[in-house]
Amino acid sequence: MRTHEAKRNVVVVGAGLAGLACARDLAAGGVPVQLLEAGDAVGGRVRSDRVHGCVIDRGFQVFNTSYPQVKARMDLRALRLSPFTPGVVTHTGDGRLRRLVDPGRRPREARDLLAAGVSPRDLAALGALSARDVFAPAALLRRSGRERTTGAALRRAGFSERFVEEFFRPFLAGVFLEDELETSSRVFHLVWRSMLRGTLCLPADGIGAVPRQLADGLPPGAVRLETAVTALTDDGVLTEGHGELPAAAVVVATGPGVAGRLLPSLTPPPYRTVTTCYHLAPDLRGRGPDLVTDVARRFLNTCVLSEVSPGYAPAGLSLVATSVLGAAAPGTGKALLGPLAEVYGAQTSGWEEVAVRTVEEALPAMTAPWPLSRSTRLEPGRYVCGDHRATGSVQGALASGARAAREVLADLAR
Ligand SMILES: Cc1cc2nc3c(=O)[nH]c(=O)nc-3n(C[C@H](O)[C@H](O)[C@H](O)COP(=O)(O)OP(=O)(O)OC[C@H]3O[C@@H](n4cnc5c(N)ncnc54)[C@H](O)[C@@H]3O)c2cc1C
Structure with missing residues (x-):
């Protein structure tokens, strides 16, 4: 029994959202899993x-x-x-605060947008963009249209330069952590959709309560904190201070920099x-x-x-x-x-x-062309997941972890 289990044992390296989702799905699939985390708690960037x-x-x-x-x-x-209040408040160049509510959620306040100086043309473009993104199936947004920069997509959608500079550029800089509007238009449309459909x-x-809840659903003893993996070996992983741990498969869910060091064939994005x-x-x-x-x-x-x-x-x-x-x-x-x-x-x-x-x-940096989901299979028995294999978001990290679990389970079943 022990030999059989060792042959199926999977080590997941890194207990961020991707690693947690992967470990949860592997455990649910009946596979013994060890989730090794370098830090003193789960969560990674979400702590x-x-x-x-x-x-x-x-x-x-x-x-x-x-x-x-x-x-x-x-x-x-x-x-x-x-x-949060649905919408955003913009601190304008002249020192005023301009409130841009989500008209879909607060229709009565939509006319305030005109009063606040949003032109009818920009309001119409906002309505058309939002209606398309909120109602179109996500699969369509993932495939449809030519992928361009977010800046080019906003110009095509008919927004004035003033509205882009006063609303989209400052707002999206906080979402994508870049202020050139160079993020892939597909990523933008999916994020816009998620914001309109959900509540922030x-x-x-x-925020650390999110990964803690995921970890609570793991089998007892599955998570080992303060266990940094230093290398992948022929039989499993080498850890700092805890020796070598055997594994039939290893999933690297560490975040991009460490993943690139543990898996030299991987080229993570900037x-x-x-x-x-x-x-x-x-x-x-x-x-x-x-x-x-x-x-x-x-x-x-x-x-x-x-x-x-x-x-x-x-x-x-x-x-x-x-x-x-x-x-x-x-x-x-x-x-x-x-x-x-x-x-x-x-x-x-x-x-x-x-x-x-x-x-x-x-x-x-999700510049176009940006594949929205990448296979996690890297080499036989070695997998990589995390937001850099999907989109830089809670959704992307969880989805990539889920994909890794599916691919590991399929390979183990062969
Ligand atoms: C400031 C900030 C704001 C954000 N805002 C949002 C937002 O509003 N909405 C949204 O959807 N997303 C947001 N994100 C993005 C989202 O948080 C990430 O995309 C997601 O958490 C990435 O998860 P991950 O599991 O891929 O990686 P990580 O969270 O980086 O997890 C990697 C884990 O691996 C561990 N590790 C590293 N090296 C080793 C090793 N050698 N051995 C063992 N373990 C190791 C790390 O300690 C870490 O726990 C934000 C991110 C940041 C940083």
Whole structure:
């Protein structure tokens, strides 16, 4: 029995969302699985820390309820989700705040868009784009049309340059972590669809509650924390401090940089870097759970997290997350206080910087042509999954992990 099990035992390296989904599906398929994680907890890029009574996610991120993998796998009620305001607030060049609501969700506020200076032409283009993306089957969006840059797709959709500069460019810079609008148009349409169909929200205990819930569904003992894999061997994997572990198949779900080192035949795509600065403010209650972008692009976006989910800050205080592109220089948090004073209409000089989180490999650069899902089979008995094999998102990572499990199970059954 033991020999039989060793022959079928699968090692998954990395307990981010891709590794967790893969391990869950392998276990459900009756395969003994070991999930080896270098860090001291599961989650990878989707983790939260407690700092000075605040919930600090490892980089500002949002949870989208419409992702098919999320709907299929997660107990949303147990996450105790709280929503952002649907739509976005843009901090314009002249220092005003312009609210762009989702007219599909708040039709009564649609006329406010015209009052806010959105031209009828842009409103019509927005309606046509959104109707197509929200109602067309996802499979059609994946295949249809020529793949181009997001910028080219927006021009073809009839938007004015002004609307692109004031709305799409700042907003999408925060979504794709690039401000050239060079992300694949197919990725853009799928993300746009998911935003219109779902609710953007945060779990009460931080984004890290998502991977914890996935890990809770694994067989006892399946996850081994603080077990970094240093090499793949003929018989399995070599770990730091725990020797060699045998495996019939190895799935590398580590994220791109380590995957490229463990699997020299793999060429991972370039990645985007982002930094989030977290400030504690005396009290911004009543500002609302808005996502604010900046036309001048001094920051990607800012949000009072405790307005979305009160538990993010200690009682009587507010937690503000503000992100910038790249690995921010020291002093960035302080430099942001000026723009934040304009956005929030508050005296910011006393705000306390509680944390800064830079994520170097935050999202793959999904420039066209971007294959939306790649096989995870790399070499006999060796597989690779993660957002770099699908799309840079919760959906992409989970779907890639699921695909790896399907491919491993099919190969083991041969
Ligand atoms: C700041 C930020 C904001 C984001 N915002 C959103 C958003 O709003 N919506 C959205 O859908 N997506 C968002 N994403 C993207 C999403 O979080 C990722 O696409 C997804 O989490 C990637 O998961 P993964 O499993 O592929 O990789 P990872 O999360 O990187 O997991 C890899 C795991 O492997 C482990 N590991 C590495 N090396 C080893 C080793 N040698 N041995 C063992 N283990 C190892 C790591 O510790 C890690 O746990 C965001 C990402 C970031 C960083």
